[in-house]
Amino acid sequence: MTPSNAISREKLKDAKLPRKDWILLPLIGVLTIYLCIAVSNRIAGHIFPQSADGLYGCILQGEVADHLHGIENTVCEYNNNDEPITEYRLNRCGHRTDMECGQKPSGTYRIVMLGSSFAVGEGMPVEDTIASLLPEDIAQSSGRRVDLYNMGMYMEHPYVIARYFEDVKAQHPDMVLWVLTPHDLEAAVEPIGAASAPPRPKGFLQEARWRAQQELGNKSLLQALQSLWSKGMGKIGATPTANLLRHLLPENQSGFDGSSLTGIGDRFLRVPTDPLEQQYLQQFASDLAIVSKQARAMNIPLFVTLIPSRSQAAMLSLGRAKEGFSPYALNDELRAAVEHEGCTYIDILPEFHNLPDAEQYYFLVNGHPNPSGAKLIARFMANELVNAPLFGNRAEPASSSVITGKDR
Amino acid sequence: MDSASFEFVAFGLAAALLSNLSRSRIWRSGVLLAASLVFLGLLAHHPIVFLPLAGFLLLGYGGLLMIERGWIRSAVWSILAVILVYVWLKKYTFLPEGTFLHYPYFTLGLSYIFFRVLHLLIETGDSREKRHVGLGAYLLYTLNFTTLISGPIQRYDEFARDQFSGEPIALGAGVIGLQLERIVRGFFKVNVLATILHIMHENALLQTAPSLPLAIRYWAIFQLCILYPLFLYCNFSGYIDIVIALARLMRVRLPENFDRPFSASSYIEFWNRWHITLSTWLKTYVYNPLLVALMRRIPSLAMQPLLGVFCLFVTFFLIGVWHGRTSEFVIFGVLQGGGVAVNKLWQLQLAHGLGRKGYKRLASNPVYIAFGRGLTFSWFAFTFFWFWATWAQIDKVFAALGAAQWRGVWLAIWLCATIVLAAWEWLRAVLLSVKTSEGPILTSRYARVVYASSLGLLALVMTVLLNQPAPDIVYKAF
Numbered sequence: 001m002t003p004s005n006a007i008s009r010e011k012l013k014d015a016k017l018p019r020k021d022w023i024l025l026p027l028i029g030v031l032t033i034y035l036c037i038a039v040s041n042r043i044a045g046h047i048f049p050q051s052a053d054g055l056y057g058c059i060l061q062g063e064v065a066d067h068l069h070g071i072e073n074t075v076c077e078y079n080n081n082d083e084p085i086t087e088y089r090l091n092r093c094g095h096r097t098d099m100e101c102g103q104k105p106s107g108t109y110r111i112v113m114l115g116s117s118f119a120v121g122e123g124m125p126v127e128d129t130i131a132s133l134l135p136e137d138i139a140q141s142s143g144r145r146v147d148l149y150n151m152g153m154y155m156e157h158p159y160v161i162a163r164y165f166e167d168v169k170a171q172h173p174d175m176v177l178w179v180l181t182p183h184d185l186e187a188a189v190e191p192i193g194a195a196s197a198p199p200r201p202k203g204f205l206q207e208a209r210w211r212a213q214q215e216l217g218n219k220s221l222l223q224a225l226q227s228l229w230s231k232g233m234g235k236i237g238a239t240p241t242a243n244l245l246r247h248l249l250p251e252n253q254s255g256f257d258g259s260s261l262t263g264i265g266d267r268f269l270r271v272p273t274d275p276l277e278q279q280y281l282q283q284f285a286s287d288l289a290i291v292s293k294q295a296r297a298m299n300i301p302l303f304v305t306l307i308p309s310r311s312q313a314a315m316l317s318l319g320r321a322k323e324g325f326s327p328y329a330l331n332d333e334l335r336a337a338v339e340h341e342g343c344t345y346i347d348i349l350p351e352f353h354n355l356p357d358a359e360q361y362y363f364l365v366n367g368h369p370n371p372s373g374a375k376l377i378a379r380f381m382a383n384e385l386v387n388a389p390l391f392g393n394r395a396e397p398a399s400s401s402v403i404t405g406k407d408r
Numbered sequence: 409m410d411s412a413s414f415e416f417v418a419f420g421l422a423a424a425l426l427s428n429l430s431r432s433r434i435w436r437s438g439v440l441l442a443a444s445l446v447f448l449g450l451l452a453h454h455p456i457v458f459l460p461l462a463g464f465l466l467l468g469y470g471g472l473l474m475i476e477r478g479w480i481r482s483a484v485w486s487i488l489a490v491i492l493v494y495v496w497l498k499k500y501t502f503l504p505e506g507t508f509l510h511y512p513y514f515t516l517g518l519s520y521i522f523f524r525v526l527h528l529l530i531e532t533g534d535s536r537e538k539r540h541v542g543l544g545a546y547l548l549y550t551l552n553f554t555t556l557i558s559g560p561i562q563r564y565d566e567f568a569r570d571q572f573s574g575e576p577i578a579l580g581a582g583v584i585g586l587q588l589e590r591i592v593r594g595f596f597k598v599n600v601l602a603t604i605l606h607i608m609h610e611n612a613l614l615q616t617a618p619s620l621p622l623a624i625r626y627w628a629i630f631q632l633c634i635l636y637p638l639f640l641y642c643n644f645s646g647y648i649d650i651v652i653a654l655a656r657l658m659r660v661r662l663p664e665n666f667d668r669p670f671s672a673s674s675y676i677e678f679w680n681r682w683h684i685t686l687s688t689w690l691k692t693y694v695y696n697p698l699l700v701a702l703m704r705r706i707p708s709l710a711m712q713p714l715l716g717v718f719c720l721f722v723t724f725f726l727i728g729v730w731h732g733r734t735s736e737f738v739i740f741g742v743l744q745g746g747g748v749a750v751n752k753l754w755q756l757q758l759a760h761g762l763g764r765k766g767y768k769r770l771a772s773n774p775v776y777i778a779f780g781r782g783l784t785f786s787w788f789a790f791t792f793f794w795f796w797a798t799w800a801q802i803d804k805v806f807a808a809l810g811a812a813q814w815r816g817v818w819l820a821i822w823l824c825a826t827i828v829l830a831a832w833e834w835l836r837a838v839l840l841s842v843k844t845s846e847g848p849i850l851t852s853r854y855a856r857v858v859y860a861s862s863l864g865l866l867a868l869v870m871t872v873l874l875n876q877p878a879p880d881i882v883y884k885a886f
């Protein structure tokens with residue numbers, strides 16, 4: 001120990017703590033913590049500003065839980081974590097596209113795109129989205145001119161698509177391209193609607209009891225504490241400071257082999273899939289059956305593709321996976337399900353193989369593709385689409401009545 | 409239970425709290441023994457895995473009793489038996505494979521227990537005064553949970569002075585505050601800094617592939633060289649901070665193991681500041697006896713400095729070899745011993761060439777000190793390839809650049825280390841020079857509260873964000 005350190009420590013040891021310090025020192029501690037939080041949040045908020053209104057100006061809750069639909073002719077600004085604040089301009093039908101809703105110029109081959117936030121193009125201007133870039137890439141790859149009508153909407157998970165698939169008819173598609181993400185599969189099971197939860201009572205004590213019941217449920221004390229701890233940690237992780245720090249911290253590249261994957265959709269990278277994932281996949285298969293049945297009834301070819309999650313892309317890029325993990329496992333399951341229904345599966349995963357640092361094509365915190373990622377994915381999709389056998393076949397008028405997901 | 413985890417800290421604090429319910433030495437010893445046994449139980453669940461460790465402890469105690477009671481004249485046989493059983497339990501590769509026990513058993517902390525047992529045997533053998541170490545005291549000393557896993561290696565008399573004193577050392581609010589601050593600092597070092605440095609090191613290793621552009625490989629190699637010593641320092645010294653503070657809260661003073669090692673301006677000085685208790689142990693029980701023995705055999709005065717160099721080499725070679733059982737660690741030992749020996753020869757040569765005064769003048773020159781500091785860091789960083797890597801990894805890393813490029817990297821490391829460490833020393837001196845009548849402002853209790861609160865908050869947030877367990881304490885494996 002250096003003399004200066006030793007002396008100062010000894011002095012502190014010998015010194016009796018003055019009475020005022022019993023109040024002053026804890027106060028300094030609390031004040032320090034408060035100042036650290038306030039200052040860091042202010043700085044982080046300056047670097048990653050958050051939109052004031054969010055999406056609620058343009059989106060409404062639908063009939064089923066998690067189903068959202070756009071409000072016609074609205075504009076709002078929104079961002080999620082580390083995305084830039086982005087303008088969302090919805091057309092007359094509440095879709096994020098510049099195209100006129102319900103009309104198709106004659107002689108045009110139209111693709112209607114379905115999917116959730118990846119399809120919407122979260123975090124990027126409309127001209128940078130996959131939906132905007134794909135027609136140009138198809139034209140470059142094949143010389144064919146197509147137009148693409150984007151019906152993608154937040155939380156448009158498989159069970160929602162199965163329920164509302166008939167809506168695509170209004171956009172006169174020649175083909176439907178369903179863009180899936182691993183998160184969609186996780187959300188494949190329809191959640192219990194918020195309406196079934198007991199209403200929040202008024203009054204301080206009643207509300208406190210209601211909150212405790214909501215928190216504890218049937219949990220043991222330990223489970224409740226763990227759940228509270230996780231919630232607390234989750235709240236810390238969602239602060240602007242946490243957002244900023246994530247960008248400053250190095251990411252463990254070697255962890256992408258499966259050693260430390262805990263992101264959204266990463267459960268599907270494990271092999272063999274466990275019973276819960278099997279349940280998700282079965283649910284998806286049943287939703288897909290409904291969708292494909294409707295598509296067949298409308299004589300519209302259905303193409304399905306999977307955009308890999310950030311960690312999945314990184315694992316593909318790394319070119320190796322730890323035992324018990326595979327970036328292709330979900331892809332293989334989906335391909336089997338899609339081909340079983342007689343639809344076309346567009347496999348873009350091989351294109352990610354050995355792409356250096358594929359994770360850089362996604363937003364670090366929220367995991368959506370960034371504009372560079374959208375550009376890359378659109379090119380990969382175009383490469384695969386133009387070579388698909390049914391691509392370019394025009395849809396014939398429907399000959400039979402349509403069975404919809406609402407009837408199940 | 410991870411060695412420097414939140415759970416470990418909570419466990420240690422609970423033990424400290426219980427221990428302070430009474431000042432009686434029986435109570436405090438009872439709590440320490442119970443906490444140490446519970447700690448062992450948390451590390452392994454089946455009692456059978458502890459049998460070899462129990463046997464080793466009994467062997468040590470048996471030897472101790474025999475020396476105490478005069479049943480054997482010299483401690484040599486007991487020491488040899490303990491060394492042999494230690495080597496056998498640790499499965500050193502030079503022993504025949506067939507002789508080893510082939511079921512999984514507990515060896516965590518065995519090396520540190522080994523040092524403590526040897527120390528007791530040697531000291532008891534050498535001691536002219538009769539003393540008795542009871543079985544309870546022996547178990548407390550060897551199994552103390554605060555020093556079990558990775559030291560520091562405490563001398564028995566120091567342990568006994570604090571643990572068995574009828575008047576335990578004071579534990580006022582000021583001391584408690586200092587220890588809590590030290591726990592926060594240690595936790596931050598292990599769980600945040602070491603984790604980040606480990607991630608960066610792993611990433612750099614991935615970037616050494618020959619297919620990558622030269623600039624990327626250059627940067628990756630530069631990082632690989634400088635990051636590991638920093639990681640190891642945070643990992644080990646952070647853990648030591650935690651256990652020293654926990655022990656102090658239990659009214660036991662553990663010896664310091666680190667003293668700002670990267671401030672050392674020579675390799676010999678470095679080893680006086682890094683893993684101090686290990687190097688002190690080996691200097692006491694290897695260097696000194698060996699030097700005395702050689703000087704008796706070779707009484708030439710002219711040869712004495714060279715004998716000192718030789719003994720330094722042997723001592724630090726053993727330090728290197730102690731770290732592992734594979735051939736990489738033999739090279740690591742040669743490099744440690746070589747570094748210290750060459751450093752000593754350089755000092756002798758300079759003293760011979762410049763005269764004592766001239767050498768002293770040079771050694772106090774700030775530029776000489778700064779470059780010496782940079783070189784010390786660079787050599788230490790270089791030796792670490794044989795510490796963390798396997799031969800396959802070493803081949804891969806060394807193949808990433810050509811010989812001239814490697815020389816460029818080391819020159820850059822030396823220069824950068826010289827500049828950065830000099831700047832750090834300057835900044836530290838400037839900050840500590842801001843004083844009140846009570847001492848430097850930065851070390852005042854108010855500044856320490858600010859420092860500990862902000863560091864604690866940062867540690868909590870970063871632990872959440874890193875979302876992965878901190879790398880294990882490296883020295884736990886030895």
